[in-house]
């Protein structure tokens with residue numbers, strides 16, 4: 001790959017003053033820092049280092065983003081990789097069989113954009129309209145956000161010669177993209193044969209290809225997805241390899257890596273700096289202008305709380321002096337749940353090719369010499385829909401009414417196709433169902449006044465019974481796809497997961513409670529809202545209520561979990577708020 005030299009510590013460990021100090025060099029943090037550094041002095045404090053150094057190929061090679069990233073194991077026996085993962089573990093999920101889950105979050109420059117599955121999907125026009133309405137600011141409609149979406153990415157059209165899969169030609173709306181920079185968005189240079197079959201199964205039950213793709217404000221039908229990938233080298237593009245790499249030589253941006261922001265410091269109610277710890281050295285980075293918190297969904301509320309901004313009772317219980325009593329900090333957590341319906345199949349997949357000693361050398365050659373072949377492939381194919389009438393009719397009246405409150409272009413379910421090897425080396429195909437109307441709510445709070453104690457996470461799974469009902473319908477819908485005519489050409493044996501004995505709603509619900517997974521899209525723990533909204537944490541310019549000189553810019557400020565995949569909107573919001581700041585808003 002084209003890796004630039006990656007040094008470790010880049011700032012000197014002593015008190016200093018900047019215009020802006022950004023807490024967290026993750027997806028949003030490096031994006032906004034790089035933009036602000038064009039006209040101001042900026043420091044970034046990041047707990048991790050360079051993932052290319054700390055984690056090597058597993059975080060760079062696209063195929064390994066699906067299969068090699070052992071950090072995404074949600075079980076409590078997850079492999080320990082403290083150099084790139086926060087190793088967060090939830091409290092027992094009381095409505096989900098008391099499960100305790102590991103929730104991967106990137107602890108590295110690039111944050112979760114360095115460990116995610118790289119798919120690039122925006123939300124729907126009505127979802128952004130709802131965002132605009134909730135926060136009382138018309139700049140959040142899709143058409144007004146589009147310039148920021150365009151600015152944050154550089155699109156390279158698919159390389160059809162390399163993809164070499166006639167039935168997997170991506171369709172998309174080029175007008176939804178522009179000539180932004182520096183984050184690369186493009187398509188895989190190889191298509192997994194099993195995924196083309198699974199896409200056909202979804203198409204056979206009515207989820208036909210959406211000619212506009214999923215970046216023009218529509219989420220229905222199916223699409224071969226673009227991802228955040230450098231198409232020339234077929235390597236992951238993250239906020240680090242794009243925004244930070246561009247800013248490093250071009251601006252005076254200072255990065256304090258392997259460094260913890262331990263507390264935001266206030267002068268009265270004005271943020272005046274950040275206390276930092278690097279390998280035991282404590283120092284203060286002061287601001288002329290603002291502190292920007294970009295710690296992600298779990299750590300942004302934590303740093304606010306340990307600094308005195310949060311629910312008064314929580315702060316007082318930890319003897320933290322109250323700077324601003326904001327009851328919404330850590331509340332409103334929304335985490336979409338997902339389940340696989342999986343079967344053995346007779347088709348090869350990327351893993352069976354690279355696991356086979358006869359075919360692996362050619363796969364390696366293709367990747368090294370042509371940036372193509374199985375190693376170059378990550379995100380594949382996704383479909384969205386509102387439930388068909390006959391399945392909607394199986395829901396309780398309360399759940400039907402709850403769904404009816406959503407606008408008509410808001411999908412209710414997402415289906416992701418996937419493929420992997422079973423422990424005995426056989427190919428498996430999986431179609432997952434994921435809810436896109438998360439009714440359950442969780443929370444994040446603190447165990448102590450110290451930033452070094454992990455935040456206390458309750459995902460709130462199944463706290464609202466509508467989520468289970470909708471996901472049961474999703475399982476039935478995926479079973480329809482697995483019963484379609486194309487599926488008969490590839491399926492081997494009876495249903496493997498959940499299994500043919502899981503055949504009633506009650507049994508499916510029990511299976512779900514014991515087996516659903518996160519798709520790592522948790523959001524909304526410092527939710528944006530209108531002035532006067534008691535549970536809102538930031539206003540529409542991302543300014544924290546009740547204090548001055550402090551914004552939060554990351555996925556925690558989404559007012560709700562938007563359908564689609566979040567990183568596109570995370571990059572967008574960082575661009576938007578950077579523009580607000582540059583223009584004095």
Ligand SMILES: Cc1cc2nc3c(=O)[nH]c(=O)nc-3n(C[C@H](O)[C@H](O)[C@H](O)COP(=O)(O)OP(=O)(O)OC[C@H]3O[C@@H](n4cnc5c(N)ncnc54)[C@H](O)[C@@H]3O)c2cc1C
Pocket residue numbers: 023024025026027028029045046047048072104105106107108109110111112113115116117118119120121259260261262294295296297299300303451519520521522553554555556565566567568570
């Ligand atoms: C396994 C996985 C797969 C995913 N797949 C996809 C996908 O395919 N498509 C998609 O759109 N989205 C995906 N997502 C979600 C998406 O990546 C995240 O929503 C997004 O990256 C969040 O960005 P953020 O800026 O809010 O937080 P992050 O990118 O996580 O950044 C937070 C940063 O703050 C740092 N930090 C936190 N606290 C401190 C502190 N006290 N001091 C110093 N530094 C601190 C962290 O180390 C981190 O670098 C996935 C996420 C995961 C984890």
